[in-house]
Amino acid sequence: MDVVKIGLLGLGNVGSGVWKILNDNSDEIATKVGARLEIARVLVHNPDKQRRVSVPRGVLTTDAEGVVSDPDIPIIVEAIGCPGQDTTLARDYMLSALRAGKHVITANKEVLARHGRELRSAVTDGGGLYYEGAVAGGIPVVKVFKEALAGNRVLSIMGIINGTTNYILTRMSQEGSDFEEVLRMAQALGYAEQDPASDVDGHDAAYKLALLASIAFGHDIQVEDVFREGISRIKLEDLCYAAELGYAVKLLAIARRDGDSVELAVHPTMIPHGHPLASVGGAFNAVFIRGDAVGDLMLYGMGAGMMPTGSAVAADCIDAAHNLIRRVSPPREVRSNHVRVKPMDEMESRYYVRVLVVDRPGVMAAIASEFGRAQVSIESLIQKGRGQDPVSVVFVTHRACERHMQDALRGIRALDVVHSIASVIRVEAD
Amino acid sequence: MDVVKIGLLGLGNVGSGVWKILNDNSDEIATKVGARLEIARVLVHNPDKQRRVSVPRGVLTTDAEGVVSDPDIPIIVEAIGCPGQDTTLARDYMLSALRAGKHVITANKEVLARHGRELRSAVTDGGGLYYEGAVAGGIPVVKVFKEALAGNRVLSIMGIINGTTNYILTRMSQEGSDFEEVLRMAQALGYAEQDPASDVDGHDAAYKLALLASIAFGHDIQVEDVFREGISRIKLEDLCYAAELGYAVKLLAIARRDGDSVELAVHPTMIPHGHPLASVGGAFNAVFIRGDAVGDLMLYGMGAGMMPTGSAVAADCIDAAHNLIRRVSPPREVRSNHVRVKPMDEMESRYYVRVLVVDRPGVMAAIASEFGRAQVSIESLIQKGRGQDPVSVVFVTHRACERHMQDALRGIRALDVVHSIASVIRVEAD
Numbered sequence: 001m002d003v004v005k006i007g008l009l010g011l012g013n014v015g016s017g018v019w020k021i022l023n024d025n026s027d028e029i030a031t032k033v034g035a036r037l038e039i040a041r042v043l044v045h046n047p048d049k050q051r052r053v054s055v056p057r058g059v060l061t062t063d064a065e066g067v068v069s070d071p072d073i074p075i076i077v078e079a080i081g082c083p084g085q086d087t088t089l090a091r092d093y094m095l096s097a098l099r100a101g102k103h104v105i106t107a108n109k110e111v112l113a114r115h116g117r118e119l120r121s122a123v124t125d126g127g128g129l130y131y132e133g134a135v136a137g138g139i140p141v142v143k144v145f146k147e148a149l150a151g152n153r154v155l156s157i158m159g160i161i162n163g164t165t166n167y168i169l170t171r172m173s174q175e176g177s178d179f180e181e182v183l184r185m186a187q188a189l190g191y192a193e194q195d196p197a198s199d200v201d202g203h204d205a206a207y208k209l210a211l212l213a214s215i216a217f218g219h220d221i222q223v224e225d226v227f228r229e230g231i232s233r234i235k236l237e238d239l240c241y242a243a244e245l246g247y248a249v250k251l252l253a254i255a256r257r258d259g260d261s262v263e264l265a266v267h268p269t270m271i272p273h274g275h276p277l278a279s280v281g282g283a284f285n286a287v288f289i290r291g292d293a294v295g296d297l298m299l300y301g302m303g304a305g306m307m308p309t310g311s312a313v314a315a316d317c318i319d320a321a322h323n324l325i326r327r328v329s330p331p332r333e334v335r336s337n338h339v340r341v342k343p344m345d346e347m348e349s350r351y352y353v354r355v356l357v358v359d360r361p362g363v364m365a366a367i368a369s370e371f372g373r374a375q376v377s378i379e380s381l382i383q384k385g386r387g388q389d390p391v392s393v394v395f396v397t398h399r400a401c402e403r404h405m406q407d408a409l410r411g412i413r414a415l416d417v418v419h420s421i422a423s424v425i426r427v428e429a430d
Numbered sequence: 431m432d433v434v435k436i437g438l439l440g441l442g443n444v445g446s447g448v449w450k451i452l453n454d455n456s457d458e459i460a461t462k463v464g465a466r467l468e469i470a471r472v473l474v475h476n477p478d479k480q481r482r483v484s485v486p487r488g489v490l491t492t493d494a495e496g497v498v499s500d501p502d503i504p505i506i507v508e509a510i511g512c513p514g515q516d517t518t519l520a521r522d523y524m525l526s527a528l529r530a531g532k533h534v535i536t537a538n539k540e541v542l543a544r545h546g547r548e549l550r551s552a553v554t555d556g557g558g559l560y561y562e563g564a565v566a567g568g569i570p571v572v573k574v575f576k577e578a579l580a581g582n583r584v585l586s587i588m589g590i591i592n593g594t595t596n597y598i599l600t601r602m603s604q605e606g607s608d609f610e611e612v613l614r615m616a617q618a619l620g621y622a623e624q625d626p627a628s629d630v631d632g633h634d635a636a637y638k639l640a641l642l643a644s645i646a647f648g649h650d651i652q653v654e655d656v657f658r659e660g661i662s663r664i665k666l667e668d669l670c671y672a673a674e675l676g677y678a679v680k681l682l683a684i685a686r687r688d689g690d691s692v693e694l695a696v697h698p699t700m701i702p703h704g705h706p707l708a709s710v711g712g713a714f715n716a717v718f719i720r721g722d723a724v725g726d727l728m729l730y731g732m733g734a735g736m737m738p739t740g741s742a743v744a745a746d747c748i749d750a751a752h753n754l755i756r757r758v759s760p761p762r763e764v765r766s767n768h769v770r771v772k773p774m775d776e777m778e779s780r781y782y783v784r785v786l787v788v789d790r791p792g793v794m795a796a797i798a799s800e801f802g803r804a805q806v807s808i809e810s811l812i813q814k815g816r817g818q819d820p821v822s823v824v825f826v827t828h829r830a831c832e833r834h835m836q837d838a839l840r841g842i843r844a845l846d847v848v849h850s851i852a853s854v855i856r857v858e859a860d
Contacts (some may be wrong), residue, residue, distance in 0.1 A: 021581045021723045028648070031764050032580055132578070138724035140578030148562070148570030150462055151451045151744025218458065276730060279709055293451045293741035294568035294731060300706060301727035311723035314581025328756040334461050 002035040004321045007067040009043040009093055010079035011060075014107050014133065016053045017310020018077055022317065023053075029314075033321045041067045043080070052306070068097045075320050077313060078106040091115045098122040098129065103320035107133025107309050109207045113223050116214075120333060128323055128330045130316035135208045136161050136285045138308030139301040140315065144289075145215040146331070152291030154216040156256040158269075158428070161208045163283035163303045164192045164199035165231050165251040169268075170281045173239045173248070179232060191283065201230035202251065202266040209253035209266060212287070216255065217262055219339035226253075227344045229267040238354060238423045241382065241394050242270050245352075248278040249425065261342040270352055270427040276300075345403040350379070350427035353397070355412060356390040356419040363417045364393070370415065374408035376400040390419035396427060432465040434751045437497040439473040439523055440509035441490075444537050444563065446482045447740020448507055452747065453483075459744075463751045471497045473510070482736070498527045505750050507743060508536040521545045528552040528559065533750035537563025537739050539637045543653050546644075550763060558753055558760040560746035565638040566591050566715045568738030569731040570745065574719075575645040576761070582721030584646040586686040588699075588858070591638045593713035593733045594622045594629035595661050595681040599698075600711045603669045603678070609662060621713065631660035632681060632696040639683035639696060642717070646685065647692055649769035656683075657774045659697040668784060668853045671812065671824050672700050675782075678708040679855065691772040700782055700857040706730075775833040780809070780857035783827070785842060786820040786849040793847045794823070800845065804838035806830040820849035826857060 006022070008015055022029065022037050030036045040059065047060040061067060068076060076097040078090050090111045097104045101124045106112065112119070112134055123129050132142045136159070145154070160166050164186065171182045183200070186192035198204050206226040214221045231251050242249050247270035256263040271278050276298050280286040285303025290296055302308035323330055357363045364381070371378055382394040397405070405424075413421055436452070438445055452459065452467050460466045470489065477490040491497060498506060506527040508520050520541045527534045531554045536542065542549070542564055553559050562572045566589070575584070590596050594616065601612045613630070616622035628634050636656040644651045661681050672679050677700035686693040701708050706728050710716040715733025720726055732738035753760055787793045794811070801808055812824040827835070835854075842848055 017723070025581060025583055025722070028583065029581060031648070032761065034762070138727060140574055143573065143578050144570055147749060148573050148745050149741070150748040151455060151459060151741055153455055153458065218461070274709075276709065279704075279706065291741065292455070293447070293737045293744065295735075295738055297568060297729075297731035299727075299729055302725045305725075307723045308725055311579070311581055311721065314723065315578050318580040319577060322761045326756070326758040328758055331462065331752045332464070 001030060003038050004033070004035045004075065004324060005038055005040040005073045006075045006077060006317060007041045007070065007073040008039050008077045008079060009064065009067065010081065011042055011044050011051055011055065012079065012081060013306045014309050014313060015042070015079035016051065017306035018079065018313045018317070019053045019055060021307070021310050021314040029318060033318055033325070035321060035325060037317060037321055040073055041070065043067050064093060068093050069100060074324050075103045075105065075317060077317065078104065078108060079313070081108060082110050087111045087114050091119070094119055095122050098124065098127055101127045103128045103130065103324060105130045105313055105316040105320060107131065107313055109134040109211060113207045113210055117220060123329065126327055126329055128320060130320060130330070132316050133309045133312035135211050136287060137301070137303040137305060138311045139285055139287065139299045139303065140312065141212065141287050141299055142215060144299060145212065149289070149291050149294060152293045154257070155290045155292060157212055157216055157254065157287060157289055158277060159209065159212065159253040159285070159287040160250055160277060160280050161253050161285050161287065161303060162199055162205040162251060163285060164196070166280065166285070167191050167283045169231060169234070169249055169251065172236055173243065176236060178236050179234060200232050202228045205251060205253045205266045209255055209264060213255035213262065213264060214335060215333070217257065217339065218334060218336060219262070220335045221262070221264065221339070225264050225341040227265040227267070231268050233423065234268055235423060237392060238425060241354065242352070245396065246273050247271060247427065248273060250277060258342060261340040263342045263347055265344070265347065268425050270425055345406065347402045348399050349402070350399055350429060351397045351405055352423070352425040352427050353395045353421065354423040355393050355395070356422050357393055358417045358419065359386060359389060359391045360417060366415050366417060367393070367412050370411035371395070371397065371408050373411060374404045376404050376408045392422065431460060433468050434463070434465045434505065434754060435468055435470040435503045436505045436507060436747060437471045437500065437503040438469050438507045438509060439494065439497065440511065441472055441474050441481055441485065442509065442511060443736045444739050444743060445472070445509035447736035448509065448743045448747070449483045449485060451737070451740050451744040459748060463748055463755070465751060465755060467747060467751055470503055471500065473497050494523060498523050499530060504754050505533045505535065505747060507747065508534065508538060509743070511538060512540050517541045517544050521549070524549055525552050528554065528557055531557045533558045533560065533754060535560040535743055535746040535750060537561065537743050539564040539641060543637045543640055547650060553759065556757055556759055558750060560750055560760070562746050563739045563742035565641050566717060567731070567733040567735060568741045569715055569717065569729045569733065570742065571642065571717050571729055572645060574729060575642065579719070579721050579724060582723045584687070585720045585722060587642060587646055587684065587717060587719055588707060589639065589642070589683045589715070589717040590680055590707060590710050591683050591715050591717065591733060592629055592635040592681060593715060594626070596710065597621050597713045599661060599664070599679055599681065602666055603673065606666060608666050609664060630662050632658045635681060635683045635696045639685055639694060643685035643692065643694060644765060645763070647687065647769065648764060648766060649692070650765045651692070651694065651769070655694050655771040657695040657697070661698050663853065664698055665853060667822065668855060671784065672782070675826065676703050677701060677857065678703060680707060682858070688772060691770040693772045693777050695774070695777065698855050700855050775836065777832045778829050779832070780829055780859060781827045781835055782853070782855040782857050783825045783851065784853040785823050785825070786852050787823050788847045788849065789816060789819060789821045790847060796845050796847060797823070797842050800841035801825070801827065801838050803841060804834045806834050806838045822852065
């Protein structure tokens with residue numbers, strides 16, 4: 001049986017998963033491909049370091065150039081990540097392998113976000129670029145958008161694509177704990193980074209959304225195009241009100257087609273309990289898609305981790321091997337640059353607004369009149385805890401445009417009787 | 431721009447969907463493929479019949495041979511279904527197109543179940559067989575098993591893959607209606623066939639499970655290998671007890687690896703409310719997969735209908751066009767014949783058993799001792815409605831083997847105080 005050699009750059013989380021899968025399931029994979037996939041070289045920084053997988057000493061190397069330019073290695077898996085937030089090394093290795101006509105696989109969303117266009121244009125006839133593991137780990141969402149939905153106009157995407165924030169929100173609502181408390185626990189358990197900003201502030205989800213929306217809509221969408229708001233201001237009290245109103249609060253990554261524009265946003269969102277995304281708990285990810293032909297489609301699974309992400313990278317290795325054997329490239333990715341990204345202040349949503357007020361007659365009327373002045377109409381209102389000072393009043397609005405909403409909030413904030421606006425959370429109807 | 435011609439056999443539900451999608455989204459698809467996909471000929475029985483889509487008269491033809499053997503038409507979509515339960519016509523057209531080196535697409539599960547091996551072996555170099563639409567409509571479950579999970583050993587599959595039965599069970603539990611009543615309503619609305627046996631008795635789900643399990647496990651699994659039990663004996667009372675115990679009742683298609691054996695079954699199943707399958711309502715389908723690398727993965731969407739199934743067939747057309755342009759076949763499907771299908775009486779499960787008894791002291795003890803004699807241990811017991819005659823008593827057992835369970839049921843049925851065994855439903859723990 002023929003052997004297809006793979007060069008693996010990096011033996012961290014993802015690299016170890018790929019090593020394990022391609023070795024554990026080696027026979028089954030060989031049967032499917034018609035050739036044996038062999039990881040011939042593994043680039044590491046320190047060959048003497050203790051690893052989670054046992055790789056023969058002779059396979060390990062510290063010579064990147066020797067792997068990337070080896071003519072006997074037609075498939076390169078980039079799994080070095082971004083040491084010190086630097087994507088240069090990964091980009092350079094990938095570019096050099098692509099220019100040498102190789103099939104290059106990565107699960108590195110930052111490299112794709114920063115250098116995607118350059119990498120795509122370096123793909124030669126007979127080579128290819130694959131990145132299923134870059135979004136939502138083991139969930140094959142890249143393949144689904146590229147291939148399974150290729151006949152559809154994708155209308156919208158709503159994704160829970162950051163496991164850390166979903167874990168935090170799930171624990172907060174299940175245990176009635178505060179954000180800071182759950183975050184500290186998640187950090188202690190290794191579910192959240194010591195510097196949690198990338199997850200908690202929505203950066204990670206924004207990177208992934210930019211990638212997904214680019215594939216789904218066929219436009220080159222940058223991470224800067226994505227409106228972004230994190231979960232650190234979500235209070236336990238808001239989760240309780242949300243539950244009472246029939247909603248779960250999730251950090252959603254949303255991309256939506258609206259005529260010739262696209263809306264792109266990552267923000268905490270209230271979704272009805274009956275919605276399939278509402279019950280996605282813990283560190284699970286899910287992507288809910290609406291297409292003009294397929295209707296509603298949801299993919300659910302593990303969005304991160306050595307084995308799930310390894311599963312996605314292994315699938316890319318198998319696809320690459322199929323293409324290599326047939327001497328073809330995967331279908332090219334076409335991207336137009338002509339897309340209007342809708343500015344945030346034009347976006348429409350329903351809103352949940354919790355205002356801290358002095359408990360005094362006339363307060364409601366004053367706030368309601370500010371909403372009215374700004375053309376925002378109120379759907380429902382809850383006031384509990386009479387006699388506290390300040391007291392929370394919760395409003396849920398009908399659909400309103402962000403600009404009007406901000407106008408209303410400015411007016412409300414300026415009222416004498418208003419202590420502060422505690423929370424503003426967007427509400428999805430379906 | 432190059433044109434790739436497609437011959438469409440049949441213009442019913444699926445055929446109309448394919449026509450609509452490939453025409454509505456023609457420009458976007460052409461950009462992705464690098465060639466224009468054109469349905470050049472459409473085979474119909476009666477060209478004068480009123481259709482849901484408007485096809486130019488010159489495209490319609492009644493000459494099947496003319497379409498299938500046209501050398502300018504390299505892609506054939508078989509969408510004629512099984513007129514009179516007969517798969518011969520579809521098989522013959524497909525075989526003849528495959529032997530002519532064409533790419534052949536179908537959404538016809540019966541043809542695949544009956545003639546799959548013959549059809550696969552007729553694929554020539556440069557041709558291919560595609561059937562994404564044959565299972566779970568718009569949900570790309572075939573592609574996920576073939577490609578996205580190619581690096582995994584699939585451990586188990588649990589699917590809600592028949593929309594009609596899921597619709598019936600959902601309405602029964604939401605509205606508190608009886609099976610017969612909901613079935614009549616579903617028939618009136620066109621959600622269920624006038625002869626509902628294929629759906630209600632689990633035949634449809636068994637066909638689909640055989641196809642999915644064949645791909646997932648790489649074995650040639652026949653529909654006869656699948657144990658099958660339908661939903662017609664499910665009573666509203668059982669749904670109420672299930673809900674009280676924290677379970678939803680679904681018709682599940684289950685395939686599970688156990689060493690060198692596989693378990694294959696379609697039967698009503700109680701699943702805990704927290705399980706992602708439990709909230710799959712109405713006519714939606716979902717497939718819950720466990721892989722050794724990916725962990726748990728679920729795909730959810732519309733399992734039938736003109737547009738969702740059309741979406742799957744359109745994706746196959748696009749895959750076929752990519753392959754055609756590159757002059758390659760899709761990866762071949764490898765099937766071993768060496769698989770042991772576990773006989774039903776070796777399978778293990780927890781069980782829900784509702785027994786109608788004479789309400790009299792000592793009844794519980796008599797039934798419990800029959801369970802004990804057969805080595806089945808009881809986890810919980812509910813008796814309500816004292817004083818009725820007969821009265822329902824519900825038992826939930828720990829894991830037991832089907833053979834022991836059948837032994838227990840024989841013993842219980844023979845007891846004087848037992849009127850009848852009203853229901854036996856398997857219970858999935860996770």
